[in-house]
Amino acid sequence: MSSFQVTGGKKLTGEIVPQGAKNEALQIISAVLLTAEPVTISNIPDIVDVNLQIELLQEMGVKVNRVSRDTCIFQADNVNVDHLGSEDFRQKSGKLRGSVMLAGPLLARFKKAYVPKPGGDKIGRRRLDTHIIGFQKLGANFHFDDAQHFFQLSTTGLKGVDILLDEPSVTGTANILMAAVMAEGKTSIYNAACEPYLQQLCRMLMRMGAKIAGVGSNLLIIEGVESLKGTEHRMLPDMIEVGSFIGLAAMTQSEITIKNAGIEHLGVIPEKFAQLGIKMEFRGDDIFIPYQEKYEIQTFLDGTVLTIYDHPWPGFTPDLISIVLVVATQAVGSVLIHQKMFESRLFFVDKVMEMGAQIILCDPHRATVIGLGRKHPLRGITMSSPDIRAGVAMLIAALSAEGKSTIQNIEQIDRGYQNIDKRLQALGAEIVRVN
């Protein structure tokens, strides 16, 4: 288990470029299975989860030519689908959430797929019902192996159908969409997720020849085609990294420019940080966060205490709730943080309280943060990262705290943030990686 040793209290300065989006990459890289032709993908983040997804493809026979550090040409012209039934695949795919999205393209092109229990963050129950029921409606049969926790899917041919999702699952929508693009006839997916990740996937599929209407909305209409061709695709900047850096700048009283932030794709993210009182200047596609002695949490218009909660896109992403919570601890004012989607994402809060933050953990989903400005600065402690975003929230807290902190289990952070220690060191942060 590796750790970061962080000496807090340093003001950071300079420019930082967000990596390509992790959750987009996991969808896009799965979609290369839909064609035998080459697909060139650029701005691929060099992070553990994405590298694992690429290895999974390689191990089932997809050719991967890394033409530069962030660009690969994939060609799925000789795929061994049976590899997915192997112990090897089960082990490796169990390490990340994104592996589940190999199933949709495999069903579409090869008529069978295996879905082992996917990994990813242990942030609550993460069921696959939306995915499997969607496949079933398209004409797939499934068998669930209880002992191995393994879904086996097969079809004699997928057929277009109207699907109303029980919830707008992000990976579920991507999976069903990728299955539907080559199904016979018309499919509609209503209550679809519509994050920029999915919009990007739709655009890529359309460049490959898919017929999709309603991109960016919660109703996707897909007219099945017989086959898809190769294409090129570039990943957007990672909006979760952008949000993390906005919070980091304010909390450490730093002056940072986030270069090429993809501002038009950030939805309400800047607005939520502005509600915490954080100033930002949009300069072209860069976000400049000036030094701020203090930032003050706004109230609602009627003067009641602000609530920040997660919601499917275009609402506020759950992946930034932990970061907003930590950043609020050094603000002036109070905010109720409500993590609606996941029941185990706020458990790191006891560590932030141990650092000296004034927080009332109301229940597994809600925490009230009482920001007293820097009256009681946080103090460094030893903590362990339970998931990607809590890990980065802890790192931000440690960088703002007085004294030294140790963050253990940083493998969680490495799943989603590319060389975060080196990139923050370049801004002046004191972080040492201990392997």
Ligand SMILES: CC(=O)N[C@H]1[C@@H](OP(=O)(O)OP(=O)(O)OC[C@H]2O[C@@H](n3ccc(=O)[nH]c3=O)[C@H](O)[C@@H]2O)O[C@H](CO)[C@@H](O)[C@@H]1O
């Ligand atoms: C690889 C990947 O892309 N992972 C993301 C993806 O995970 P993932 O696709 O696994 O998440 P889902 O969208 O399926 O749902 C996440 C959780 O939220 C619950 N839920 C969902 C929708 C809803 O309206 N109400 C509700 O309560 C679900 O029951 C589930 O427990 O989307 C999540 C939700 O944005 C993000 O946190 C993950 O980073």
Ligand SMILES: C=C(OP(=O)(O)O)C(=O)O
């Ligand atoms: C929850 C996340 O990731 P995953 O779904 O891959 O576990 C995340 O990116 O915050």
